[in-house]
Amino acid sequence: EVQLVETGGGLIQPGGSLRLSCAASGFTVSSNYMTWVRQAPGKGLEWVSIIYSGGSTYYADSVKGRFTISRDNSKNTLYLQLNSLRADDTAMYYCARHSSGWYGVIDYWGQGTLVTVSS
């Protein structure tokens, strides 16, 4: 069974840093495209970043230069490093897996970890 469990969220002051983790089971993280999607309170879904199975990474313009996606193959875990955090980064952050057959389709989502940026 595919499972994604995010941790690492919390309350952080503007300008601070956090590292989110997403522990995967039931599949191999390095074999799939893996993505982070966020959702501000009461708002819609916003794609944040993706790492391809080959290791290439891409970011939304809103987080480029501040966030870094990575993975640890030995731990089968995906990460998102969040730096220079701003109030508008406050959101639930979901880790998600892309389908192996339909690469642009997200077929599994974690339950999310909440990041709150506030002084």
Add this chain to the structure above:
Amino acid sequence: EIVMTQSPATLSVSPGERATLSCRASQSVSSNLAWYQQQPGQAPRLLIYGASTRATGIPARFSGSGSGTEFTLTISSLQSEDFAVYYCQQYNNWPPITFGQGTRLEIK
């Protein structure tokens, strides 16, 4: 970046009736369109991909149609568990993948 626009923002329908949700792309996305359902306090769930193919375990009352720039999600005979927020997402020209702003389906 392709902009996805969903309508209406909120749709009120009675249980047992049919709901029709729309999604429009700012440029053609061919059939590279997915639909997700999000229940309150939960993560999204994949319903439809390829514009019309149901994901594993999705009931037949959910159907998708369209291509190019106009897409529709139809839910026939609404059940209580279908009242949720629905998002469309394009994956024709990505990254970035882009989502619509969502349609909230509420009980009338």
